[in-house]
Each structure stands twice: as C-alpha cells, then as structure tokens.
Amino acid sequence: MLRDITLGQYYPIDSPVHRLDPRIKILLTMAFIVCVFLVGSPLGYLPIAAYLAWATWMARLPAKMMLRSMRPLRILLIFTFVLNLFFGTGDTELLRLGFIRVTQEGLYNAIHFSLRLIFLVIGSSLLTLTTPPVTLTDGLESLVSPLKVIKFPAHEMAMMMTIALRFIPTLAEEADKIMKAQSARGADFTSGSLKQRAQALIPLLVPLFVSAFRRAGDLAMAMESRCYRGGEGRTRLHVLKTGRKDWLAVASIAVLYAVVLLMARYV
Amino acid sequence: MPITLEKLSHTYQEGSPFQATALHDINLTIQDGELLALIGHTGSGKSTLAQHLNGLLKPTAGRVLLDGQDINQKDADRRALRFRVGLVFQYPEHQLFEETVRKDIGFGPRNMGLSEQEVEQRVHEAMDKTGLVYDEVGEKSPFELSGGQMRRVALAGVLAMKPDILVLDEPTAGLDPRARDFLLSDIARLHREGTTVVMISHSMDDVARLATRVAVLEKGRLVMEGPPGDIFTQVDRLTAMGLDVPQASKLRHELEAEGIVLPPCYLLDDLADHLAHRLKGGAADAT
Ligand SMILES: Nc1ncnc2c1ncn2[C@@H]1O[C@H](COP(=O)(O)OP(=O)(O)OP(=O)(O)O)[C@@H](O)[C@H]1O
Ligand SMILES: [Mg+2]
Numbered sequence: 001m002l003r004d005i006t007l008g009q010y011y012p013i014d015s016p017v018h019r020l021d022p023r024i025k026i027l028l029t030m031a032f033i034v035c036v037f038l039v040g041s042p043l044g045y046l047p048i049a050a051y052l053a054w055a056t057w058m059a060r061l062p063a064k065m066m067l068r069s070m071r072p073l074r075i076l077l078i079f080t081f082v083l084n085l086f087f088g089t090g091d092t093e094l095l096r097l098g099f100i101r102v103t104q105e106g107l108y109n110a111i112h113f114s115l116r117l118i119f120l121v122i123g124s125s126l127l128t129l130t131t132p133p134v135t136l137t138d139g140l141e142s143l144v145s146p147l148k149v150i151k152f153p154a155h156e157m158a159m160m161m162t163i164a165l166r167f168i169p170t171l172a173e174e175a176d177k178i179m180k181a182q183s184a185r186g187a188d189f190t191s192g193s194l195k196q197r198a199q200a201l202i203p204l205l206v207p208l209f210v211s212a213f214r215r216a217g218d219l220a221m222a223m224e225s226r227c228y229r230g231g232e233g234r235t236r237l238h239v240l241k242t243g244r245k246d247w248l249a250v251a252s253i254a255v256l257y258a259v260v261l262l263m264a265r266y267v
Numbered sequence: 268m269p270i271t272l273e274k275l276s277h278t279y280q281e282g283s284p285f286q287a288t289a290l291h292d293i294n295l296t297i298q299d300g301e302l303l304a305l306i307g308h309t310g311s312g313k314s315t316l317a318q319h320l321n322g323l324l325k326p327t328a329g330r331v332l333l334d335g336q337d338i339n340q341k342d343a344d345r346r347a348l349r350f351r352v353g354l355v356f357q358y359p360e361h362q363l364f365e366e367t368v369r370k371d372i373g374f375g376p377r378n379m380g381l382s383e384q385e386v387e388q389r390v391h392e393a394m395d396k397t398g399l400v401y402d403e404v405g406e407k408s409p410f411e412l413s414g415g416q417m418r419r420v421a422l423a424g425v426l427a428m429k430p431d432i433l434v435l436d437e438p439t440a441g442l443d444p445r446a447r448d449f450l451l452s453d454i455a456r457l458h459r460e461g462t463t464v465v466m467i468s469h470s471m472d473d474v475a476r477l478a479t480r481v482a483v484l485e486k487g488r489l490v491m492e493g494p495p496g497d498i499f500t501q502v503d504r505l506t507a508m509g510l511d512v513p514q515a516s517k518l519r520h521e522l523e524a525e526g527i528v529l530p531p532c533y534l535l536d537d538l539a540d541h542l543a544h545r546l547k548g549g550a551a552d553a554t
Contacts, residue, residue, distance in 0.1 A: 184353070185374055185428065186346055186350060186375055207361055207363065210410070
C-alpha cells in the first residue's frame with residue numbers, strides 16, 4: 001500500500017552503474033539533460049536513445065522498470081503531444097477538422113518535444129533507479145560543499161535531506177499501521193463526502209503527528225548522546241571515491257556529445 | 268462462529284524487487300470459545316496472520332472463511348466483519364487520538380452507527396471490563412495516562428464493539444509486570460465469559476497459563492499445533508526453533524537430563540505437585 005511509493009525508485013541490484021561515484025553520476029545526468037536539449041531534430045534522438053539503451057543494459061535494469069518511470073508523466077506527455085499537434089503554427093496543412101488543423105510543423109514539433117520529454121525523464125530516472133537516496137544526498141553534499149566559503153550550510157542541508165528521506169518509509173509504515181488499526185475499529189477512509197473524508201483523516205493524523213514528534217525527539221537525543229554537533233570536523237564512514245570506471249563514464253558522455261553535435265550540424 | 272484459514276499464503280509487495288512471502292499455505296481453524304495462542308520467532312508471520320482474520324490484509328492465495336463464508340468475497344461487508352472480529356494491534360496505545368478517553372473508546376461503537384446513549388453504555392461496559400474507572404479517567408486526555416492505562420483504553424476501544432472474536436497482537440509487550448498481570452487476568456476473564464480469543468505472545472509462561480490451544484509459526488509456516496500440553500513438552504524442538512519454553516517445562520526437562528523423570532507438565536503448580544509427591548514418596552522409601 002503506502003509502502004510502495006516510499007522507498008523511492010531505487011532498484012537494489014549490483015551493477016557497474018550502481019557502483020559509480022554518485023557525484024559523477026549527478027554531473028553526468030546534468031550533462032545528459034543539457035545534451036538532450038542540444039538535439040535539433042527527431043532523428044537526432046537516435047544516439048540519445050542508443051546511449052540510454054546502453055546505460056540501461058549496463059545498469060542491468062529491466063526495460064519494464066524504465067517504462068514504469070514514465071507512468072506519472074503520461075498525462076503531461078499526452079498534453080505536450082496534443083497541444084503541439086493541434087495548435088502548432090505553420091502553413092503546410094495536413095488535416096483540417098473544423099477549427100482544428102494539423103500542420104506539418106505541428107506534427108514535427110509534437111514528435112520532437114514529446115521525445116525530448118521522454119528522454120529527459122528516462123535519463124533522470126536512470127540516476128534515481130541506480131542510486132540509493134541517501135547516497136544521492138551524500139553526492140549532493142559533496143558537490144555543493146565548495147559553497148561553504150560563502151556560508152552555505154551544505155552539511156546541514158544534506159543532513160536534513162538524509163533524515164527526511166530516512167523517515168519517509170518509517171512514517172509511511174506508521175501511517176499504514178494506524179490506518180489499519182483505525183479501520184479495525186470501523187473507520188472508513190475511502191467513502192463519503194469531501195468533508196466526511198477530511199474528518200475521517202483526524203484519527204490517522206493525530207496519532208501520526210504524535211509519533212513523528214516522539215521519533216524526532218528520540219532521534220535528537222540519540223544524535224546528541226553520540227556527540228553530534230554539526231558537520232565541523234566530522235569524518236565519513238563511506239568516503240566517496242572516483243575511479244577508472246567513473247572516468248570511463250565521463251568519456252562515454254563525451255562521445256555522446258560529439259555525436260549529437262555532429263548530427264546537429266550535418267544531418 | 269469458527270474462522271477457517273484455507274491454504275492461506277501472503278506475499279508482501281508481490282511483483283516488486285522487495286517482495287517477501289510472510290505466510291505459506293496455512294491451514295488452521297479457530298473454534299468457538301477457545302483461547303488460541305500464536306507463537307513464533309520474530310518475523311515468523313504472526314502479525315500478518317492476525318491481520319487476515321478481520322480482512323485487513325487479503326490473502327495472495329487461499330481463503331479465510333467465517334461461518335463458511337469467504338470474507339474476501341466481492342459482496343462481503345468488510346466493515347461489519349471488523350465489528351465481529353476485534354483486532355488489537357501491537358502497541359495499540361499509539362493509535363489513540365481523541366480529546367478524551369471516553370470519546371476514544373466510543374470511536375468504534377460510533378462507527379457502528381449506534382445511538383449516543385448506546386455508545387455511552389458500551390463505553391461504560393468496556394471500561395468496567397478493562398478495570399478503568401469512568402469517573403476517574405473518562406474525561407481525561409488519553410495522552411495524560413500511563414502506558415499501562417493507555418493500553419487498556421486501546422483494548423477497551425475494541426471491546427466496546429463487542430466482538431465475538433478478539434485478536435490480540437502481543438497485548439503485554441512493553442508493560443511492567445503489574446500492568447501485565449492485570450491485562451492477562453482481563454483477557455482470561457473475557458475468555459471465561461465466552462469470547463473467542465486469539466493471542467500472539469512471546470511469553471511462554473503466559474501462553475501456558477491461558478491458552479487452550481497453541482499454534483507455532485516458523486518462517487511463515489504452521490509447524491506445530493495442539494493443546495499446550497502437547498506443544499510445551501517438546502522442549503528440544505521449540506528450543507531448536509529459537510523459541511522459549513515455559514519455566515516449568517524447562518525445569519522438568521533439565522531434571523530429566525539429571526535422571527529425575529517427572530510426569531509431563533508445563534505449569535509451575537503441576538510441577539511443584541509432582542516434585543512434592545516424589546519427594547514425599549522418596550522420604551517414605553528412605554525410612
Ligand atoms: N508491510 C510489509 N511489507 C513488506 N514486508 C513486510 C511487511 N510487514 C511485514 N513484512 C515481513 O513479513 C514477515 C512477517 O512479518 P510479521 O510482522 O507478520 O512477523 P511477526 O511474527 O509478527 O514478528 P514480530 O514478533 O516481530 O511481531 C517479516 O519478514 C516482515 O519483514
Ligand atoms: Mg508482530
């Protein structure tokens with residue numbers, strides 16, 4: 001139930017992509033996103049698609065997983081396609097139905113922008129599917145830590161994100177349990193008018209808040225009793241390391257850039 | 268109104284990489300009026316099984332029958348079922364939410380659609396049964412109470428629905444010995460008065476004292492089932508599963524290893540009787 005949505009997207013297997021340095025992976029994903037925007041025509045997405053297929057294969061992810069990551073966006077995707085198709089500018093008319101007209105440029109744009117959206121989503125889910133959320137925040141912390149010189153609280157931000165991420169599944173599990181316990185007393189969360197449903201949430205929300213505050217208090221106590229005082233001078237258990245495979249990954253994206261840019265110019 | 272589990276299996280998050288099978292092929296019938304204790308190692312699937320009894324979880328395979336009717340049929344009234352099979356979760360005090368104890372206990376009856384008068388009546392009865400004094404705590408916030416009292420409020424909240432079958436998931440976990448004894452005697456009384464009880468417990472002495480039948484789960488399978496006398500005499504087998512045995516069984520077992528063989532027993536009183544008998548007999552022999 002609630003548990004399904006909470007573990008994030010992370011797909012827990014071992015692969016060369018899973019083992020990449022998270023910092024490199026974040027940067028590569030950003031580079032990939034930029035690269036998708038450099039593509040000038042639908043045909044230019046071929047190398048992008050090939051690259052993603054290769055990365056998915058390297059990450060040992062089932063193609064099904066990748067397609068599933070598209071699901072939340074299907075409405076947006078349909079919108080993008082339909083809007084571009086029916087309300088595009090241009091003169092070469094292909095079809096006319098009353099006030100709706102489909103032009104060649106419209107069709108071209110519809111395909112172009114939909115493909116762009118698809119590849120952006122798949123590219124970024126490759127990051128979230130192969131990196132546990134906590135590792136991701138570690139990587140982010142390390143990437144933004146140069147900003148500490150201008151007093152940007154990099155460590156605190158990362159710690160907050162880590163704790164939030166850590167507690168999402170816990171709280172979701174708790175919510176699931178409380179919901180079940182109240183259903184056992186005949187609470188009904190799924191039917192009734194909007195007002196009734198909002199009221200039905202009280203027996204869920206009150207215990208959930210009580211428990212969240214209790215947990216927050218316990219956690220603060222546990223951290224303090226282990227002498228936590230912020231990031232200053234704190235060493236890490238898992239030190240992020242950049243190795244040969246990371247540079248290979250960087251090289252692969254450089255190749256992708258070369259191909260995409262060449263195609264944009266000559267095809 | 269017996270509950271029958273027929274080839275019940277349950278897999279959490281089926282089809283995802285996190286899928287975990289918590290119950291395998293369980294066949295078990297809960298008879299009217301019995302006090303069935305469900306024991307097993309942590310993670311053996313006890314809570315999962317309990318949640319099938321009132322339809323909170325649906326079996327991934329197999330059926331749950333109440334009075335011969337599949338409770339997960341499409342047209343089954345699942346809410347009515349929950350009023351008949353009362354489930355008290357582990358740490359039930361974590362689900363209290365109302366401003367006053369009285370209102371919290373009345374939550375179930377109110378959901379049943381009873382009149383305010385009936386609700387009030389049931390709250391009184393449920394508080395009596397759980398040893399809570401209405402005039403003392405009725406108007407207090409449940410969050411002001413002690414842990415043991417909160418546990419009773421939660422139990423009263425389920426009893427107020429007057430279920431025919433009461434399912435208790437580790438009702439005594441985390442209570443001090445006094446609060447525990449109180450709660451256990453409440454449960455024993457409810458059972459005597461005719462409620463069918465299913466109790467999950469890690470305390471074998473409690474189980475030995477109260478249960479009329481014991482079912483043992485191991486890694487999601489039902490591995491032993493029978494009257495406590497049959498289960499708790501198999502000390503080696505239970506120990507091999509990482510389970511405790513009642514103190515009397517343990518002592519009897521250790522005496523046996525020393526060559527002192529007593530008749531089978533699992534209650535301290537019985538063991539004391541057997542020992543006294545033997546000592547007297549021994550004394551008679553010596554003179
Ligand atoms: N919501 C859930 N999602 C996935 N797996 C679960 C879920 N709830 C329980 N499990 C798993 O199912 C198995 C059985 O859990 P269950 O809670 O029924 O055990 P239990 O016998 O009640 O244990 P305990 O004595 O610790 O209460 C465990 O391996 C557990 O990890
Ligand atoms: Mg349990």
